[in-house]
Amino acid sequence: xxxxxxxxxxxxxxxxxxxxxxxxxxxxxxxRDYFKDLGVRPFINAxxxxxxxxxxxxxxxxxxxxxxxxxxxxxxxxxHDAVGERIAQLIGAEAAxxxxxxxxxxxxxxxxxxTGDDPDKIKRLPDLTGMKTEVIIQKSHRFGxxxxxRACGIHFVEVETAEQVHGAVGEKTALMFFFNDASYxxxxxxxxxxxxxxxxxxxxFNDCAADVxxxxxxxxxxxxxxxxxxxxxxxxxxxPQSAGLLLGRKDLVAAARLNTSPNSDTLTRGMKVNKEEMLxxxxxxxxxxxxxxxxxxxxxxxxxxxIANAISGIKGVSASINVPPVANHVPHLNVEWDAAxxxxxxxxxxxxxxxxxxxxxxxxxxxxxxxxxxxxxxxTGQETIVAQQLEQALRRASA
Numbered sequence: 547x548x549x550x551x552x553x554x555x556x557x558x559x560x561x562x563x564x565x566x567x568x569x570x571x572x573x574x575x576x577x578r579d580y581f582k583d584l585g586v587r588p589f590i591n592a593x594x595x596x597x598x599x600x601x602x603x604x605x606x607x608x609x610x611x612x613x614x615x616x617x618x619x620x621x622x623x624x625x626h627d628a629v630g631e632r633i634a635q636l637i638g639a640e641a642a643x644x645x646x647x648x649x650x651x652x653x654x655x656x657x658x659x660x661t662g663d664d665p666d667k668i669k670r671l672p673d674l675t676g677m678k679t680e681v682i683i684q685k686s687h688r689f690g691x692x693x694x695x696r697a698c699g700i701h702f703v704e705v706e707t708a709e710q711v712h713g714a715v716g717e718k719t720a721l722m723f724f725f726n727d728a729s730y731x732x733x734x735x736x737x738x739x740x741x742x743x744x745x746x747x748x749x750x751f752n753d754c755a756a757d758v759x760x761x762x763x764x765x766x767x768x769x770x771x772x773x774x775x776x777x778x779x780x781x782x783x784x785x786p787q788s789a790g791l792l793l794g795r796k797d798l799v800a801a802a803r804l805n806t807s808p809n810s811d812t813l814t815r816g817m818k819v820n821k822e823e824m825l826x827x828x829x830x831x832x833x834x835x836x837x838x839x840x841x842x843x844x845x846x847x848x849x850x851x852x853i854a855n856a857i858s859g860i861k862g863v864s865a866s867i868n869v870p871p872v873a874n875h876v877p878h879l880n881v882e883w884d885a886a887x888x889x890x891x892x893x894x895x896x897x898x899x900x901x902x903x904x905x906x907x908x909x910x911x912x913x914x915x916x917x918x919x920x921x922x923x924x925x926t927g928q929e930t931i932v933a934q935q936l937e938q939a940l941r942r943a944s945a
Contacts, residue, residue, distance in 0.1 A: 589905035590928045594874055594920030595756065595781035599907055602923055604826060605784040611829035612786065615821040622808050622821065629824045630799070633791065633831050638765045641799035643792050644779070644827045645806075646817040648755035651776035651792040652694035654814050656681075658801030659721050659749055659774075660698055668805055671813040672699030678720035682711060682748075684732035687725040691753065695723065698813060706733055708742055715746045724772070726754045727873040740771040749773040749798065755790070756873035758782040761839050764793075774798055779823075782876075782922075785830030789823040842922075843877070849921035849929035850879040856933035860940050862887030874920070878909070881917040883940070890943040892917035898939050906932055 581588055595601040604612065626643065634642035645651040660677055661667035667677060681695060685704040692702070700721075703714045711722075711734070722743040724736060734742070736752065743750045750771070755778040757763045767775050774794035780787030792802055807818030847867065854865040862884030867877050881892070890898070892912050899906040909918035919936075921929060 587905050589900070589907045590925075590932060591907060591923040592899075592919045592921065592928075592932045593907045593909045594876075594878070594923060595778075596910055597780075597787070598910070601778075601780040601787045602782070602784045604780075604786060605830050605833045607833040608785050608826040608830040612822045612826040615825040618821070620821055625821055625824055626803065626819075629828045632828055634793070636831055636835060637768075637793060639768055639793040641794065641796040643799050643803055644819050644824045645776075645790040645792050646788060646819055646823075647780070647790040648753065648776045648778040649691050649694045649790070650806075650814070650817040650819075651790045652691060652751075652753060653697055653817060654802040654806045655751055655774045655776065655792050655794075655798065656695045656698045656700065656721065657805035657813055658798050658803075659751070660700070661805060662797075662801050663804060665804075668809075668813075669811050671805070672697065674699040678718050680714075680716070680718045681721045681723050682714050682719060683723045683725075684728070684734060686731035687723070687728045689725055689728065691755075692723070692725075708734060708738065711742045712746075715748060719746070719748055722748050722750050724750065724752045726752055726757050726767070729872050736767065736772075737770055744771065749795075752776070756781050757875070758834075759839060759842075759875060761835065761837075768793060779827050779830065781874075783827075783830050783834050785827040786823045789819065789827040791827070791831075845926075846877045846922050849924060850877050850919075852929045853879055853919060853921070853933040853936065854881075856937045857881065857940060860888075860937070860944065862944075863940060868918075876920075876922045879919040879921065881919065881936070882915060887945055888940055888943050889945055890939075895936070895939050895943065899935055902935055902939075904931065906935055 591599060593599050630641065630643045634640065645654055657671055660674065661671065679700055680703050681700045682705055683702045685706050705711050705714050722739065724739050729736060740750055751774040752767045752772045753776050754763060754767060755776060758777060759782050772794065774792065777783065777791040779785035779789035779791060792799060805812045806814040809815065850867045857863050857865060863881065865879055865881045868880045869875060869877055891914055893914060895917055896908050896912050899908060909920050912918045919932065
């Protein structure tokens with residue numbers, strides 16, 4: 547694939563590539579190469595913010611805040627309060643808390659809706675005896691992470707139409723849940739979902755885990771009227787991968803706080819968030835809101851074009867920029883080719899890139915027909931390496 551000599555030359559010229567070398571230097575000393583010691587290879591992220599691929603690298607501001615927090619003791623409850631207030635103010639939310647990822651936000655948020663501030667109910671979860679037990683959800687919005695809500699003891703009531711929502715609401719209804727990534731799959735849109743819930747005085751919860759960018763999404767659904775909204779901290783916000791955000795109504799966020807660490811005898815006690823995640827998440831939000839988001843978009847399009855131009859001369863190959871409509875709403879490069887000309891499938895090319903030097907991971911959403919490249923988590927300059935590696939792999943597979 548890419549020659550070792552040429553690769554080593556690039557280490558000194560491309561920002562961020564030193565992480566792939568044998569060692570790193572800090573303050574004149576050599577830092578232990580932990581991944582090499584463990585036999586785990588880092589890679590160039592040409593995929594995106596996938597959890598299994600460790601999502602994003604923390605923004606420098608978040609890393610600095612993490613390191614600062616790691617060297618101090620503080621009262622955790624007071625820090626939780628202060629960080630939540632700061633994040634809520636920055637975003638324009640009534641209240642906020644840092645959670646253990648977006649999945650953690652779903653669990654603690656659901657727990658808070660069920661229990662309120664009742665200490666007996668908090669201790670009894672997931673035993674819902676005498677409590678509300680049902681969550682209304684569109685059938686098309688069921689997804690793998692709804693287990694976080696089910697862990698609280700609830701069961702889903704699936705609907706498809708507004709009429710079915712009216713028929714499903716009853717005295718056992720605790721919540722109406724919306725999965726933002728499935729916005730275009732269901733028959734009921736986000737605004738109508740909120741309207742229907744308000745007619746029955748039922749709280750609403752929107753999972754927007756991967757829906758930043760655009761930056762406006764941080765407050766969009768709160769302004770729309772959702773009572774709770776969850777975000778991943780380690781994706782587009784570039785905070786800790788172990789962190790997330792729960793935003794929304796002050797009473798519900800306060801109840802969620804009671805259902806988790808540092809409070810004992812709670813269902814989500816193990817979903818703890820320490821001072822490092824809290825401070826780094828706050829710093830990540832601050833830094834993200836200050837970014838030039840238009841410039842980011844232009845840079846992502848430029849990277850797509852660098853890769854597309856590199857393979858444009860290969861017979862039978864075509865490339866186009868695609869922007870998913872909701873989650874991961876950023877430019878991706880879709881590469882397709884004539885199977886009669888290129889004798890390897892996109893899945894086989896994906897494997898070759900993963901096994902190459904340097905290792906490159908493209909999107910797990912790659913199919914038998916389309917190789918999908920996410921450029922937004924690359925370090926500047928890495929798009930050139932991806933372009934060269936991909937061009938070589940395709941030419942070698944040419945008939």
